[in-house]
Amino acid sequence: MRLDHLGAIDRSMPVNFEFDGVAYSGFAGDTLASALLANGVKLTGRSFKYHRPRGIFTIGSAEPNAMITLIEGAQRTPNLRASMIEIYEGIRAFSQNNWPSLRHDVMAINDVFSPFLGAGFYYKTFMWPRKFWENIYEPVIRRAAGLGSLATEPDQSVSEKAFAHCDLLVIGGGPAGLLAARTAARAGLDVILADEDTTLGGRLLYEQEEIDDAPASLWLQKLLIELRALPNVRLMTRTTVTGLYDGGTFSALERVSLHMQPAGDLPRECFWRIVAKHAILAAGALERPIAFANNDRPGIMLANAVRGYVNRFGVVPGLKVSIFANNDDARRTARDLMAAGVNVVAILDSRADAPSAENCPVYLKVEILNTEGRHGLTHLRFRHAAGEAYLATDCLGLSGGWNPSLHLACHMNGRPAWNDAIAAFVPSVDMVAGLTTAGAAAGVFSTLGAMRSGQDAALAALISLKVKAPAKSKLRLPDADDATYRITPLWAQKSDTRAWVDLANDVTTKDIDLAVQEGFISVEHMKRYTTQGMAPDQGKSANVLALAYLADTSGREIAQTGTTTFRPPFAPQSIGAMGAGGQKKGFAPERFLTSHAASVSLGAPMIEAGLWYRPSYFPQKGETTWRETCDREVGLVRSAVGVCDVSTLGKIDIQGQDAARFLDFIYTNTMSTLPEGRVRYGIMLREDGHVLDDGTTAHLGPNHYLMTTTTSAASQVMRHLDFVHQAYCADWDLSTISVTENWAQFAIAGPKARALIESLSGQPINLSFMGFVNLQLSEIVARVFRISFSGEESYELAVPARYGASLWHKLIVLAKTYEGGPYGMEALNVLRIEKGLLTHAEMHGRVTAFDLGLSSKMSSKKDFIGRAAAGRAGLLGPGREELVGLIAPVGHTISAGAHLYPTDKAPVRENDQGYVTSACYSPTLGRYLALAFLRDGREKQGQEIRLVDHLRDLDVLCQVENPVFYDNTGERLRG
Amino acid sequence: MVSLIPTPPLTVPPIFLGACQLATVDLGPLASFTPKKGQESALQAYLATLDLACPPPNHAQSNSTQSVLWAGAAQWFFQGPLPEKLMQFAYVSDQSDGWATLSLSGATAPNVLARLYPLDLREKVFGVGQLARAPLMHMASLLHRTKPREFTLYVFRSMAQTAWHEVKTAMIHVAARGRDGV
Incomplete structure (x- = not known):
């Protein structure tokens, strides 16, 4: 019911809304709770476990009962508190936890079975017969449990x-x-x-x-x-x-x-x-209630809420209002309502010595015996100082004090x-x-x-x-109310019927009694055993009441019993807000190559590797599968020339008089003997002796080196160098900085690679394998490294990134004239597998140099990071899973992730001998190849091994070989 | 002989939204440098002849055409035409092509940045000439307050598009709040 003369709502702006499909109206400034009460709607939900009819209990954010699902356009949000939803034109609100309707809820049968559904009942049931669990109990519980339901469409809102x-x-x-x-x-x-x-x-x-x-x-x-x-x-x-x-x-x-x-x-x-x-x-x-028989009916609200709805929204929650309290503050509710012309039928005070002079009947020493009115309070039965009484009342303002x-x-x-x-x-x-x-x-x-x-x-x-x-x-402070707070603690009144402590999770004094009886007397145990305080309201109106009742029941002081742990968030916090901006592409930065636009326009599908977008393959007209394209690109590189953007690999500029010494400390092999104009392959270990990364380092000039890293390990290695520099080499003459972004770098690989570069630069190039030279391209100083990831004669050409797009275009055009062209990640991977070259598929963080067959690269003449740890027993020697190559018979497919078993034993976990890290179809050899780790693999070369992929149903007998399948002597490389 | 055409990190027109403007800006040559061991004071003396210095952490020092920006432990960025003698006293590495630079300016620029950087940008804490190495969302970045209401944002060249998108989104949200755009 709405009062004309009170409230801060805007009566000039009516708002139409729906609740459970019925149209209502309120005013701008109303919450859903105040608007519903104004329309005489008392029933707003069904309780969590017993599906008891419930109404609005509070005003503000601690509401335990009126949990609402709101539908705004395509947005569907469950478990909102009606007292926190500001209404606006057209919103559609729905009650929760009932079927088929709020007024007639089938699950209210739970209330009848309540003696069997007390605290922890699920620890004692649903165990027999065993097979009923998966097919009957679990699905039924799943359907019955939970509060509110989510939309199935992705959240479109932006926070x-x-x-x-x-x-x-x-x-x-x-x-x-x-x-x-x-x-x-x-x-x-x-x-x-x-x-x-x-x-x-x-x-x-x-x-x-x-x-x-x-x-x-x-x-x-x-x-x-x-x-x-x-x-x-x-x-x-x-x-x-x-x-x-x-x-x-x-x-x-x-x-x-x-x-x-x-x-x-x-x-x-x-x-x-x-x-x-x-x-x-x-x-x-926050005000707290008192527990007494059937204290959860719609119309029973906190006293401050009753007067708050009147004062702030001009809404009267009932026509015959009563108060039950143990303190003076609750009297304000009676006085405010009477001043507003509302019928206050009685003040019930639990204290014997409370003031009794008010403008309405006052009863002292009150003990509430029961309440009536299933869909809304109608009567109270209580004992008082002078006898018993039966009171007709449709709204009870309840106060047990303030927390x-x-x-x-x-x-x-x-x-x-x-x-x-x-x-x-x-x-x-x-x-x-x-x-x-x-x-x-x-x-x-x-x-x-x-x-x-x-x-x-x-x-x-x-x-x-x-x-x-x-x-x-x-x-100067103004004049304001300074009343004394007078209260006599009262937590619960004795009752044989259920008396609610936690409305949100349907926890009663009987549940706490049961917890104590079963030995769960610690407040943390009582909480979890009864689920008190574990609802969306986090027990804001129930926790203190529950622990005080627990203290009384277990014969302790409240201070002794204590509180449970308080944890953020104070109130429900949407994950969409905490993760704002992180959906879809917002999840991580996108990194684009200077050749990106060109690759996209050539129709290359892009894949994401370490945040970079890289072209997978460059389909030509007539090619119908990616394999067709990939096979062609591999052939291109082996017979003519292929061009690939390899800018993503980490590049670290290292300078200083101690640069060489630093590299010797970082790498397992010796870099300080590397002459100017030369490049050397190296591996680096973590402190625990496992391989961190591999790469090549070039000696560019006096005290000047350029280190390369794997794409996905670039920032890891940079961090590693920073740490080693600052922690172990702080006083060295040394400078390190990433220049990955500064240079666009392209691999030019194949028998015609040299001709292509000479064509580009207009001058002859005579660079031996693993050499470096600066190359003048007009006014630009480019860098050329003769290194190879394909096994063919190959060069990597680097220019300042602003020229990357332009250079890529020129390289593609030139490559065509040599019957070559661009190649993507798929072909890159096939080429390197054919040569047994490693990526982080093999260096996955749990392998050592010994495993990779690179023990010869561990210098015995110097110390380096990881040296000591790598020599520990168990990290080398017999029993280790060692890198091998696998060749499949013609016509058979093998896959990465497959496991390896002896040919004469069952392919089960107990007989596992290793696993495959990389696999591909090799057009060069006409069959599938793989790189794998096999126990004592190196001594098993020439033998057969059984490869089984349980997920893809592959079972193939493979030949164990040296991982360098193609051009074992490196003739094509050094030509 | 080949002739290569340069391309900037990002080619987009400036955006004006609310009381804020975002534009790409080309600040010319950029190089990192670390003083050679034992040459620290010689370096400072040399920079002093150019009206410059190696500023302390979180600061920048400028003359009319060049700036020195603190960029990390024993590391500074030199912005503008590189002085010839710098390489005598320091190890220098070109960074001109590695970074994209954006300029954000206007009354609500600090509010926009509040959505992007976890930094205290109140002018009394982060004033003109101050800078920070801090993440712009998830991207490594440098933020430099060049004027009371003007900031330069540095991000990796490859992430320029993402940076532009993030800043633009923040501008949209701030502008939508109207008035103060808090």
Whole structure:
């Protein structure tokens, strides 16, 4: 029901929306919860386990009951809290966890079977007969379990992530936070004030309060005008600070366009990481309930929520409102409602000594015996100081007291301290360096107290930041409510029927009794055994009640029982926001070659290797399969000339008087003897003696070397060199820097390669194998390396990257004149396998130089990284899996990933002898070849081995050979 | 004799969005250098004759045509025409073709950068002439504040397209918030 004269909603802007297919209307400024209550809708969901009818319980972000699925266009989001959804025109909301409808839910049968569904029932059932588990129990449980359902289409929404830095982060924009921000801002600090609500004000938005003898809203507006005008203040509303981390870092989730009319390019949410020199937690407090028989009916709400809906939204949740509480604060609900003209039928107070003079009936020493009304509260039956009573009431405001919201202060594994005076947990002193708690979050509940507390926290922060406080005239506090908080703790009232502690996960006092009975008395055990506190609301309205009840039941003090661990996030955080920008191509940078556009226009499919896009093969007209193209390209290189962009390989420029010495330290073989103008192949090890990478290093000039690395290991090797330089060779005369990007480099391979280069440069070239020379191309100094990855006479030509595209074009054109052309990654791989050359398929991180047959490259005359570790027993000698070549019989296919077995034993794990790392069809040899690791492989050359690929159903007898299948003597290489 | 045509890392027209502008910029020759051991003071003396110096970490030092940018441990970038005698005192490596440079300017440039770099870019912390080696999203990068509302972003040449896309997306989101674009 809607009141005419109260509420901050905009009555000039009606909003139409749907709930469970029924059309309703509300106003701009309403939440889904307030709009539903205004329309008299009390039933909003079914409880998790027992499917009991439930209604709205709170106002704000701690709602345990009203979990909603929202459909906005193509976007479907489950498990949203109705009290946090701001309605806008056309949204469609649905209740969850019911079938076929909310009012008539078949699964409500669970409520009838509740004695069998208590805490931990699933640990004691579903075990017999065994075969029922997979076919019956599991599918049924899967269908029944869970809360809400996801859309099956990919998420199309766009969110963003951002960083913010400040001197002071104030978490919470109520009286404490506002005063803290004001004080710090007036002192000149850079302040961020964040609040999860749509506007700042905290309790001032929900309560009838006066500040300086005028409605609190006036004071609030004046303060906001001041704060908005200050350039050093950033106000972030609709922003929940969700986590506290090391070094003054906080996570926060901002609802940018979420739950608003779709607006152009505004992101849905923004995930913030905020770094603050100091922070003040002023997150307020949350009210808690009391457990009594059937205390979960629709219409039973927290007392502050009942008056909050009236004061902020002009919505009356019932026509005959009652209050049940153990404290004075809840009386405000009765007084606010009566002042608004609502019928308050009774105040029920559990205390014997509470005030009894109100404008409505007051009962003392109340014990609630039961409630009635399945789809909405209708009656209460209770005992009081003077007898028993049966009360007709459709809305009960319930209050067991207030819990300071100290969650963030505990995110670094700190535990709060129990305070008997307010019967609540408060933050311990110095829980987190650089964080102060203020206001209700610190257990200071009155409005004036909160303001003072916030100001004091800011002044303390100014002292620790060594900044001068504002003048005394700027620190005057206004007149505000300063009532004393009077409470007599009450956690549960005895009952034979179920009394709810955790509404969200359907945990009752009986469940906690059972946990204690079975020995799960630690609060961490009780939590997991009963699932109390493990629902999406993380037990915000239940945890303290549960542990206090546990303490009583197990005969301990509350302080002794303690709390469970608080973990981020404080409130549900969408993964789409945390991963904003990371979908599809956003996942990693794309790296493009200077020849990319040309390759694409030649129709080459691109593959991704270490973030680079590389052409796979260059199909020509008439070719129908990739193999056809690949075979042709291999033939091209072996008989004419092929051109390939190899810019992706890492190139590291190394200079200095100690450069040669450094290379000797990094590589296993000796580089310092390499003459100028020569190139040498080398391998480098990790500290643990395993192979890190291989490559060639060229001696370019005096004290000047160029190292190459494998494409995918480029940054690894660079990091390795940086580390070795800084950690072991810090005082050496040495300079290293990556020049991978600076040079575009092309392989020109084949019998006609030399002719092509001479054609390009217009001058003869006489470079022996593993030589280097500078080459003048017009005004450009290019570099030529005679090295080969194909086994043919081959050169790599490097130019500054700005000329890469142009050079590639010229090379392709020239190659054609020699009956050659471009070749891609597939052919590159076949060519190198035919020559037994290695890639990281073989150097996969678990092989040694010994395994690769490269022991001769381990110099005995010098120390090098990994030398000692490589000599450990077990890393060399008999039993190691050694690199071999495998030849398949003509017409048989073999594959990488296949395993190797003796010919006379079963192909099972116990008989495994090794595995295949690379395989290809070799057009040069007319059959499949492979490189593999085989136990004691080198002494098995000439023998047969059984190759089995269990996934692809291949079973082939192969010949074990020397891995260099083609041109074993290297004649073509050195020609 | 062959004649090769140079191509810039990225050929795109500038973008104007909200109170912000993004454009590619060609800053000319770029080279990294590390002082030779024992030559550190000679190097500083030489640079002083050019009105330059090796700045401390996170700083740049410029004269009218050249800049020296701190780029890492014992490493600086020299931007502009390379002085002939530099190679006497330092090991020099050409970087002219390895980097793409973008210029981001305007009132909301810091807000845009807040979506890209995990850095405190408040002017009092990161002022004119300051720079940082920091990742632009997942890309190795250098960020240099050249004017109060103007920044130069350096990324690897091969990642220029990704960088352009990321900055543009951030500009779109900031512009959509209107007014202050926080």
